[in-house]
Each structure stands twice: as structure tokens, then as C-alpha cells.
Amino acid sequence: MSTQPIVTRFAPSPTGALHVGGARTALFAWAYARQHGASGGGKFILRIEDTDQKRSSPESTKGILRDMQWLGLNWDEGPNPAADDPYEAQLGEHGPYFQSQRLEIYTKYVDQLIEAGLAYEDDGAIRFKMEKDIAFKDEVFGEIKFAASDLEDFVIRKADGFPTYHMAVVVDDALMKVTHVIRDQEHLSNTSKHVALIDALGFERPVYVHLSSIMNPDGSKMSKRDKAKVARQAAKDAKLTSVGFDDAEFAAFLDKKNDEMKFALAVAEQLNLDLPEINVADFRDSGYIPAALLNYLALLGWNPGDDIEQFDLDFLVAKFSFNRIGKSNSKFDRAKLKSFNADTIAKLDTETFSMLLGQHLVAHHPEYTDMVNDRQRFSMLCMAYQPRAHTLDEVADMARFFIIDNSEVVYDTSNKQVRKNLINSDCAGLRALAEFAGELEKLAPWTGEDAHNLIKSYCEEREMNMGKIAQPLRIAISGNVVTPDMALTLDIMGKKDTLLRIMRCLDSFRSEMEAVAE
């Protein structure tokens, strides 16, 4: 048994946003390092693999750092996320942690291979000779073998002087003393190349742990293209031929000639369409809690071996093991994630929920800013929605009737519930509401609890079902039969607006009421 400290790494390429598949890989690598904690020398490295000069961007790098931090997957070595320029400020003694800053290092090893006769020039690029059978062990997939006859020489340095992924990953993992390579299974076949390079360079082979892929419900690989796909279909269904700019390019988009995100977003905006969440940032914007996302992600391909499904990171760190990682691909089930998120939200302490919801609303639904700043009302709003929200964002929709102007409440007579509770049976609901409004008006001081009790006693006295008052009242206030708990609803609404909305509701059905009176 080797006593060297456990070192894992997550090595994204900054060619786009961090997506959930990457997040899961990072989570497992992080968890394994943390399991071997500081006392055991466990370390988690974040390395940026920006050897693709064309597609890498600083924006992507920053996005990845931000998303990793949001998830709470902190790293011991890598770009310093607190610094203004993470390319300059880096943590750890094996840096730099951007491959684009390590060019001389790779050159040295490439030269070493050339001198040893193991690599050769080919049109300006350098290729490594694959001559031997390769066998290696993977902690998930077991013993993997490749015959030399099936292997081809491959490029280790591009004509532009940059190393290829294969060269850079091998050199960096060795120099950064990475002991466990945890990555997506798309690299399982590539590992033959890496093992050959490692042996040729005289490095020590790390432990390999390949993770199966995360797929869409239809079995296709989950990717950012899915957004374009959904937007394109919606645009076709709606016969949308322009989004107001770059018409020719948009036509190409519709024709599947490109997957430009700007068009996907524009279509979503115009058609009021929800694009599928793919990236970590998408889930954050949709109001998911990191703990819930991580918990769900951990369960995609790993499980603790008993029937426990909902757990926190401490539990994951304590229980995580490679031999409980599954081999088959798994489909991403948003319904289950949503359920986990709802449970996570419900279990948050009220201050945390209030803070998270407030931040989310202000950031994504600024029309809620006044509400959020009204501490008393907002704390009641939180009480009302914490037990019923599946996501933070959902609250913005459900609670909208609280913040709109009284004149904006719509009484839609085509809605069956509205007719049933207000108009049917000779406007029974409206008449009850009109009568009850007089009682409500007398209530002072106004509290939701008292107003609620008033409904109760009023109905009891008349031996009527509470719904006879409560439902028309809900509609008068919100335009809909669905609201949170009546007492809280009335508290948040306040006496003045409650009464104004009742009057407005009665007014808007005046002709119907008069028809009955005659």
C-alpha cells in the first residue's frame, strides 16, 4: 500500500459553461479527496485545460469558477476564485494550473520522447508511436485491454505548438501528483493513449475511475445543443420566421445549420418558452438549491448501498466509494430533481430560505424588490411558500397576484372554477362574498388570523361550508382558486387591498348580479 496522499482533480476545458455532467464528475472527485481529508493529505485540484486556442475563453473559465463555488466544491489548488484575475493569482505549489501557461513544460517532455525515438514529426505536428498492447485497470469498468494492432500513432503536439489533450493531461497529472483520475467515460478508450505515454515517460500510473454518461430522457447525450433543439421545434410550431435580427442566420438556425445560443434565447423570450436546463447556471437560475442538485447528481451513478437517497455532502464524503459506482449510463430525470429540491427547500431553516428567495427574486424578478424589502410582508410570503415551492423561481409565478396592481387582477369567466364559485346557482358566491365583505370591513385591527377566524365563525353560524366564502374570496383577491393558507394570504394582502379587490370583483360582475335580482 502506498502512503502517498490522495490527490484528485477536476479538469474542465473552458469552451462553455459547466454542465451537470461535469458537475457530477467534479463532485465525485471532490468527495473522494475530502474523504481523505486534510489529515490524510487529501487534495482536490481544479485545472483549466485550455489547450484549444480557438474555443477556450476567459469568460468560460470565470463561469466555471463561479459555478463551482456556487455548488460549494472548493479546491485546494488551482485558480484563485477570489482574485480579480484568476489567470494570475493561483493557489498551490504545482502551478500554473492553466495548461496554456505550461507550454515549456510540455515541450520538454515531447522533446524527451522524440529523443528516445518514441515520437516523430508529421507535417509540423508530433506523433507518438503506439507499438505495444495496452492493459489497465479501471475502478468502475475493471480490466480493460487494447491490442497494439488496433491502436494508432496519435498527435501529442499540434502544429501550433500547443500540446494535445492527451499529452497535457498525462504530464500535468504526473507533475501535480494526481493519484486518482476521475473523469467521464468518454475518456475510457483514450486511456490507452495516456497509459502508453505515462509508461514511455516513466511516470507512475494513477488510479482510473471512469464515470458513465448522463443522458436525456430520450437517450440522447445531454448537451447544450438541446436548448437549440427545443427552441427550433417551438419556433417551427409557432411558425416563427424572425426574431428581429440576423434573419439569414436565423433561417440557417431553423434549418439546423447552426445551434447559436442567441437564437435559442431569443425564441424562448418571444414565445415565453422554458429551455431545458443543462448547465449548472441554468439550474441556479431556475431556483434550484446546490444541496439538492448535488444530492440528485450523486445518485446518478452512485448510491450508498442502502435505501437512503436524501443526504448531505458530509454523508457523501463519509460513504463515497468507487465500488458503488454503476457502469451504465443514466437518464436525467427533472421530476425527481424537482422533488428533491422541494424537500430541500422545505427543510431549510426559515432565515436561509428567506435569504435565498429574496436574492433570487431581486436578481431574476426585480418587480419583487419592494416586496422583498418589506421585511414583515416578505417573511409572511416566505412562510406561505416555503412548504409549497418546488423551486425558488416557481414562487415568482405563484405569488405574483400579491404584487400586481389591484386593477390587474383578472376575473376570467371562461375559467370553470371562477364560474362555479362566483356565478353559478344565481351568483351564490358573489352574493355571499358581498354580504361577507360587510363583516370583514368591521374587522379592526386586521390580522390574517382574525380574518380567517371570522370566515370560520360566519360560516358556522350559517351552517355553511367554509369553501362557500373562502373560494370566492380567493378569486376576488387573486383571480384564481389557488392561494396559500387563507390566514397568511389575507395577512400579506392587507385589509385595504383585500376589500378593494372584493369590491372590484363584485363590480365586474354587476350585470350578472342584477340579472339575478330581477
Add this chain to the structure above:
RNA sequence: GGUCCCUUCGUCUAGCCUGGUCCAGGACGCCAGGUUUUCAUCCUGGAAACACGGGUUCAAAUCCCGUAGGGAUCACCA
């Protein structure tokens, strides 16, 4: 197509290594009932799977072989 890998309820999975305790357990979703003045929550119950075909064995979800289906890779992308 070559190579490598995978295959249990609709989905995520437990069980498989160390065959019998599995007419296959849990979770999400779904259906039904209950609680709730509404919706959501919550509670109770239900339908729902060992890809297929051969072996081995007294006995196979579990071991072996084949077939089918799926994924990855075969880039001077990672």
C-alpha cells in the same frame, strides 16, 4: 464499420462478485383513497422490471455462451 464498454419497474437504482432468504426492495413519477375551505404538502394503498435465446446447476436476476439494443472512441476537440 473496427475497437472498448453497458443492459433489473416509465426513470434513478438495491440485489449480482460470495447461485437458494427475490413470485425481486427503495425512491421519483403515475393511479386510487384519506387529511386540507382551494392548490401544494402530508398519510395510506396500488399498478409497474430481471432485454432475448441457449447452456451449467437440485436451484440463476445472480455463473458461462450467443443474439439484439444502447453508449464511447477511432480529430493537429477535450
